[in-house]
Amino acid sequence: MKKIQFVIVSLLISNIFLIDSCFASDIATFESFFKESISIGWIFAGISALAIGAAVYFTGGLASPFLTGPVAWVGSMIGGAMGLSGAAATNAGLALLGGGAVTAGGLGMAGGAALLAATFEFGTGVIAEYGITKVMTEYTYSMQKEESMGLPNFPPFCNDSGPDFMEDVVSILKDYKVEELPSSPNNIKVLEKAYSILKMPNPSFEDEEFVRFYSARSLILFMMSDFKEAYRCADLAIRQKVDTTLTVPKYIASICGYVTDNIEKDTSISYFIDSIADEPDNPFIPLMYSMYISRLGVFNKLTYEILNDISYINAIVKNDEYRKAVYYILQEAYFSRIKVCQMTITVCYDNKDNDNFDRGILKKKADNALSEYQKLILGARMFISRSFTEIDTDNKEKKEHLSFIRVLNSYENDIDRLKKLCSEIEMPIN
Numbered sequence: 001m002k003k004i005q006f007v008i009v010s011l012l013i014s015n016i017f018l019i020d021s022c023f024a025s026d027i028a029t030f031e032s033f034f035k036e037s038i039s040i041g042w043i044f045a046g047i048s049a050l051a052i053g054a055a056v057y058f059t060g061g062l063a064s065p066f067l068t069g070p071v072a073w074v075g076s077m078i079g080g081a082m083g084l085s086g087a088a089a090t091n092a093g094l095a096l097l098g099g100g101a102v103t104a105g106g107l108g109m110a111g112g113a114a115l116l117a118a119t120f121e122f123g124t125g126v127i128a129e130y131g132i133t134k135v136m137t138e139y140t141y142s143m144q145k146e147e148s149m150g151l152p153n154f155p156p157f158c159n160d161s162g163p164d165f166m167e168d169v170v171s172i173l174k175d176y177k178v179e180e181l182p183s184s185p186n187n188i189k190v191l192e193k194a195y196s197i198l199k200m201p202n203p204s205f206e207d208e209e210f211v212r213f214y215s216a217r218s219l220i221l222f223m224m225s226d227f228k229e230a231y232r233c234a235d236l237a238i239r240q241k242v243d244t245t246l247t248v249p250k251y252i253a254s255i256c257g258y259v260t261d262n263i264e265k266d267t268s269i270s271y272f273i274d275s276i277a278d279e280p281d282n283p284f285i286p287l288m289y290s291m292y293i294s295r296l297g298v299f300n301k302l303t304y305e306i307l308n309d310i311s312y313i314n315a316i317v318k319n320d321e322y323r324k325a326v327y328y329i330l331q332e333a334y335f336s337r338i339k340v341c342q343m344t345i346t347v348c349y350d351n352k353d354n355d356n357f358d359r360g361i362l363k364k365k366a367d368n369a370l371s372e373y374q375k376l377i378l379g380a381r382m383f384i385s386r387s388f389t390e391i392d393t394d395n396k397e398k399k400e401h402l403s404f405i406r407v408l409n410s411y412e413n414d415i416d417r418l419k420k421l422c423s424e425i426e427m428p429i430n
Contacts, residue, residue: 122410146225156190176190198217199217234248255292272288281319341376342373348366381408
């Protein structure tokens with residue numbers, strides 16, 4: 001295991017993670033928190049968290065994944081864009097995708113693997129993990145927060161610049177185990193201990209220290225999935241009138257503000273795009289896309305409109321490797337959302353005669369899913385056609401690209417059948 005980890009670190013150092021220091025003077029950027037003279041520590045932490053996270057996602061934490069076909073191919077393509085190869089590429093890429101469990105709005109870790117597999121192997125059946133309870137359950141904030149704890153996350157930051165007590169915070173974070181989920185007892189204890197130092201009455205800081213302090217608080221809270229408080233801290237940092245790049249608080253606010261209904265969709269998208277475009281050499285960019293999509297998915301906030309709005313990657317992601325990784329992340333998100341809508345309609349139809357459920361509610365859910373399904377297909381087709389010409393591809397990738405188009409055509413050809421199912425879910429008779 002140590003040998004594998006060393007190889008991964010070496011590959012990363014020789015590839016995209018050797019970012020320059022153009023943002024070193026900023027106080028609220030990802031580089032300012034996670035880079036300390038090109039620290040091997042945070043590079044290792046980041047990729048280890050992703051690689052281990054993949055195993056958790058696609059096996060429910062039981063064993064290492066054994067994946068073949070399009071699922072493994074997509075993962076390896078993203079990993080390849082990160083400068084990795086072989087199993088390391090597949091694991092890292094699949095962890096970045098993170099879409100199986102999340103875009104379904106609560107399928108769970110084991111269900112995520114089945115969903116991702118089903119996404120690229122067209123079929124009308126419903127996977128076992130996606131039943132009527134998943135369609136009908138109204139998720140509470142606490143349930144969504146708990147599920148978010150199992151998703152890919154940032155490693156702990158390692159730069160202790162700022163107020164003196166930041167040294168103590170970083171020292172505590174060194175006990176964080178990236179090979180475990182953020183929700184593990186050890187990691188929860190570490191995060192809570194680090195936050196206890198930052199959780200002080202509003203301190204009297206200078207403007208820049210104020211921004212640094214609340215950005216740090218928002219990062220820790222985000223890792224703890226405390227979205228309400230994370231947004232409050234990020235918003236305080238953003239509102240402070242300081243001439244500095246605010247990629248960290250804007251990114252956290254883009255997720256936490258929207259899922260807690262503190263900001264509107266358009267503000268969320270604007271913050272997200274700013275957090276990418278204002279720090280274009282940030283190697284976390286693919287992970288940031290994955291986390292944005294995943295958290296919004298858990299909170300049932302991920303729609304075709306949001307995917308369409310963030311899909312113009314060529315305009316904001318300048319690095320070729322990052323852009324390629326983001327392309328596959330977004331592609332998977334479109335396909336997974338399409339599959340979820342298809343399954344929702346099928347589940348509602350299968351339960352139309354179930355006396356335990358209101359047919360009117362089933363009809364409404366099915367109709368909404370059908371509308372979203374059609375819009376997602378249109379958005380996916382436009383995105384794939386537009387974006388695939390903007391990334392460098394070899395012959396194998398072009399061949400796989402055509403296979404994705406064929407799968408998309410299969411979903412489009414299924415619209416008439418799904419319309420028929422929706423029409424046969426009778427409205428209740430008054």
